[in-house]
Amino acid sequence: MTERTFVMIKPDAVARGLSGEILARFERRGFAVLGLKKCVMARDAAEEHYAEHRDKPFFAELVEFITSGPVVMMCIEGEGAILACRTMMGATNPQDAAPGTIRGDYALEVGQNVIHGSDGPESAARELGIHFADSEIIG
Ligand code: IDP
Ligand code: MG
Numbered sequence: 140m141t142e143r144t145f146v147m148i149k150p151d152a153v154a155r156g157l158s159g160e161i162l163a164r165f166e167r168r169g170f171a172v173l174g175l176k177k178c179v180m181a182r183d184a185a186e187e188h189y190a191e192h193r194d195k196p197f198f199a200e201l202v203e204f205i206t207s208g209p210v211v212m213m214c215i216e217g218e219g220a221i222l223a224c225r226t227m228m229g230a231t232n233p234q235d236a237a238p239g240t241i242r243g244d245y246a247l248e249v250g251q252n253v254i255h256g257s258d259g260p261e262s263a264a265r266e267l268g269i270h271f272a273d274s275e276i277i278g
Contacts (some may be wrong), residue, residue, distance in 0.1 A: 142220040143173065143276075144257045145266035150208035151251040153177070158211045161241060161254065164227060165215055174214030174267075174276040180206050187269055197250070204250060214267055214276050221263055224256040 146165065148158050158177075166172060180188070185202045192198050215224060229240025233252050236243035246253045257263035267276070 141216060141218060142260065142263065143214055143216045143267060144221045144224050144263045145255075145270060146213045146215050146224055146257075147255040147270075148211040148213075149205065149251070149253055149255060150210055151204075152245065152253040153209050153211055155245075157245060157253070161245075162211070162213070164241065165213070165224070168217075168223070168227065170215045170217040170220060170224075172213055173216050173278055174212070174271050176271075176275065177209050177211050179209050180270075182206055184269055188266060200250060212270050214271055216278070221257055221260060225258060228254050228256050 148161050152158065152161060162172070162175075182202065185205045186193075189198065189201055189205070192201060195201075217223070227241055229236030229242035231242075231252065232249045233242040233246035234249075236246070238244065241254050242252050257266050
């Protein structure tokens, strides 16, 4: 099934100059990049984005980090895009991420794990709605 998902290169990876390499992996895989922008996430958008983690001990640190510098946001479309993009990202904790995955190739710490991807159809729709206007998604 053709799906759309929200993928975001986090501030650590943008600062390290990895945006192009990471974007290229999704293009090479065959996905269409329907939306693409570099921006600094506003605090209220970050709190909404990570609302499911509001009660976690790392929430403040997470919001601080994700708003600390520019991110690269993408709307990615393709067959089974939601799960396939998550699989390409690797485990949340880079220590557990397999080599060949993005986190397994580029990251060492869970707090700076390079990339975000929606974890299901509901979160994909919700996250795309937070971060992209309809006019920014070029289908
Ligand atoms: P995901 O990004 O793989 O979907 P989530 O469990 O949704 O993982 O967590 C969101 C983000 O919160 C992670 O990508 C990671 O950066 C951060 N995070 C998760 N667990 C921890 C933790 O135990 N300490 C610090 N940061 C964490
Ligand atoms: Mg998540």
